[in-house]
Amino acid sequence: MNRIWLALRVFWRILTAAEVAGRAEGLLRPATEGPDLRILAILQREGRLVDFLKEDLGGFSDAQIGAAARDVHARCRKVLEEYLTIAPAVDQAEESSLTVPAGFDAGRIRLVGNVAGSPPFRGVLKHHGWIVTGTRLPQTSGKDGPVPVLAPAEVELS
Numbered sequence: 718m719n720r721i722w723l724a725l726r727v728f729w730r731i732l733t734a735a736e737v738a739g740r741a742e743g744l745l746r747p748a749t750e751g752p753d754l755r756i757l758a759i760l761q762r763e764g765r766l767v768d769f770l771k772e773d774l775g776g777f778s779d780a781q782i783g784a785a786a787r788d789v790h791a792r793c794r795k796v797l798e799e800y801l802t803i804a805p806a807v808d809q810a811e812e813s814s815l816t817v818p819a820g821f822d823a824g825r826i827r828l829v830g831n832v833a834g835s836p837p838f839r840g841v842l843k844h845h846g847w848i849v850t851g852t853r854l855p856q857t858s859g860k861d862g863p864v865p866v867l868a869p870a871e872v873e874l875s
Contacts, residue, residue: 754867755854759800761868764792800853806846815842 730737760766769789774782797803806825809815817826819836825846828838 756800758867759796759854760793763796764789766793767867801849802851803847804850806848807842809842809845811842811845813842815840
C-alpha cells in the first residue's frame with residue numbers, strides 16, 4: 718500500500734514540478750545514456766581518448782608514446798575545461814593531516830590503509846579527489862538508439 722501512495726505522490730509532483738520531472742526522467746533513462754557517455758564521446762571526438770586507450774602500445778617507443786600522450790592530454794584537458802567545472806573533493810593540500818568526521822560522505826572520501834574503529838578518523842590526505850561542480854554539455858539528438866555511439870565511423874570518400 719505504501720508504494721501505491723508513493724506512486725500517487727510522485728505522479729503529482731512530476732505533474733506540478735519541472736525539477737522533479739527532470740529527476741524522474743533521469744531515473745528512467747537507461748544507464749548507457751546521459752552525461753557520462755556524452756563527456757566520453759566529446760573526449761573521443763576532440764582528443765581521441767578512446768583510440769589512445771584502446772591502442773596496443775607494445776610496439777611503440779617511449780618517445781612515440783610520450784608524443785601521442787602529450788597531444789591527447791592537451792586536447793582532453795581542453796575538453797574538461799570547456800565542458801566541466803571541476804574542483805577538489807577536499808580543499809586541502811595533499812600530504813596534510815586530515816580529520817574525517819562522523820557522517821562523512823563516503824562518495825567524496827575513501828578511507829584507505831588501516832581502517833578500524835569508528836569516526837572521527839585521523840589520517841594523511843594522499844589525493845584530494847575531484848568533484849564536478851558544473852557541466853556545460855551539449856544536448857544529444859537522441860538518435861543513438863539502443864547502442865550509444867561514442868564516435869561515428871569515419872568514411873573518407875574519394
